[in-house]
Amino acid sequence: MNWSRTGLRRFQGQLLGWFRRCQRDLPWRHTRDPHRIWLSEIMLQQTRVTAVMPYYRRFLARFPSVRALARAPTEEVLKLWAGLGYYSRARNLHRAAKEIVARHSGRFPRELEAALSLPGIGRYTAAAVLSIAYGEPHAALDGNVARVLARLFAVRGDLRAPRRWAQLQSAAQKLVAPYAPGDCNQAMMELGASVCTPRSPRCVECPVSRWCRAYQLGLVEALPAARRKRPKVKLTLAAAVLLDSRQRTLLIRPSKPDSDRGSGALFSRMWQFPAAIVKRHAQKELARHLQASLGFRGGFEGGEADGKGFVSLPPARHAVTFREISLAPFLVRVDRLPEVVGAKTPFLAELDRVPISSATRKIAAAALRSLPGS
Ligand code: SF4
Known part of the structure; x- marks a missing residue:
């Protein structure tokens, strides 16, 4: 990525302006409470937004704080999760809540290392929570954002290959505006979810098409390269x-x-x-x-x-x-x-x-x- 400083500022301005105008109205976008942001990020892993919404509301009605979650029996946490799938997420969420109460006075930690040491929290989730809740300048890179970046910079090959993933992480970090890291991360996620979709991306409506290498090179449909699927x-x-x-x-x-x-x-x-x-x-x-x-x-x-x-x-x-x-x-x-x-x-x-x-x-x-x- 070799954009000028002005080019980068324009890109960020364009992306953020689009996000503020066009973002979907989702319940976790009305809060900066780290507990709520964290819960939404965990529930949204491998799960569609529409499926998550009722679970998110029910879960928060019963466990409005980390302390309430930490106090609950595992059985009850799992019951409220039942039907959402990938139950290790609920078990880890519960374990992490107990650790947050025991080691961080019931407040989701603000430091990246401390967040990463909690059960079930990887680099993406930690960056998402810390940037949205606390305004910490960490780029959140998941498969959605990686797809957008692969097209923006015409990155070929398997995006999950460790070196390529590290390059994408570094590119994502450069795109994060230090004055609005949470919105920048959410804007990239939103772009991937609603415009730069896996199939038939809507480039004509894309707010950043003028920076997109894949669009200029006619490679939009070819990128990112398909991953080899594990046989069923x-x-x-x-x-x-x-x-x-x-x-x-x-x-x-x-x-x-x-x-x-x-x-x-x-x-x-x-x-x-x-x-x-x-x-x-x-x-x-x-x-x-x-x-x-x-x-x-x-x-x-x-x-x-x-x-x-x-x-x-x-x-x-x-x-x-x-x-x-x-x-x-x-x-x-x-x-x-x-x-x-x-x-x-x-x-x-x-x-x-x-x-x-x-x-x-x-x-x-x-x-x-x-x-x-x-
Ligand atoms: S121009 Fe098309 S491919 Fe490029 S980022 Fe926008 S939607 Fe994605």
Whole structure:
């Protein structure tokens, strides 16, 4: 980037003027409270603005301050997050709130190093919070902003390659106006979200097209270079909705991501039905898994696990990052639910009181629909 000082000032003025006129009216843009900015940045990771809005409002109504969040049980934090996905964000947010109370008197730290030492806070989030809440001059570089920069400076190749990313970080830093770093960062994000979009960018309406190398060179559609995608992995996850005569069911929560035959991570380590990744004979393999993990003997006849008594429910589709999951739920009526240390036995119709992932919600919905009178 070899712009003159005047060119840089004009660019900043043009970008900021456009942002102040055209920005979307979003709730986190009406505040400088670091707690609110931080929460919005965490919720917006990998998640669309429209999906975040109701969660943001509910979360703040219950946890209006870092201290209120730090005091809450993890279970309640996860429950308010349920449905938003990527639950490690909620766990880290909660852990970070406790650290902020313990080490920073309940105030989000102002120094970059201190912010970066908190759980779940990387360079982008720290820069966004510190610039917007405190006016600290740090550039926030995420995939959106990187795309805009790649076009502005006609950067070729994989943007996530470490050297290239470092160059983009340095370019982003030079573009930040020291008198309005928060607005500069938000303006770049807004430009990437609403004008310089991944496909069909609206260059004719772009406030900075006169500085854009890709536009001048006719490379807008070619930049940035497409990244090689991780191939999709398909798998089948069989789950057992055990149901006693009072319509209570059994939920477990594996302590490690790879426990419960690898299913724990697929349910975001929240409360889930007993489940197993299966290969060919879902019923039999699930019955064997329940025997091995819970000591449950239902679904066995003549000493062989055959899954008899397991009623197959309509399958559902679910996606977790690069995994495409076929959910194969089964309803299993029991006289008594097995006694499992640390398990929960809520009513099937009341699972909304428990923090569960959307995969578990889909399974529960299939089971509820199968019951008489539903
Ligand atoms: S001119 Fe087009 S490609 Fe360049 S920054 Fe603007 S919208 Fe993006």
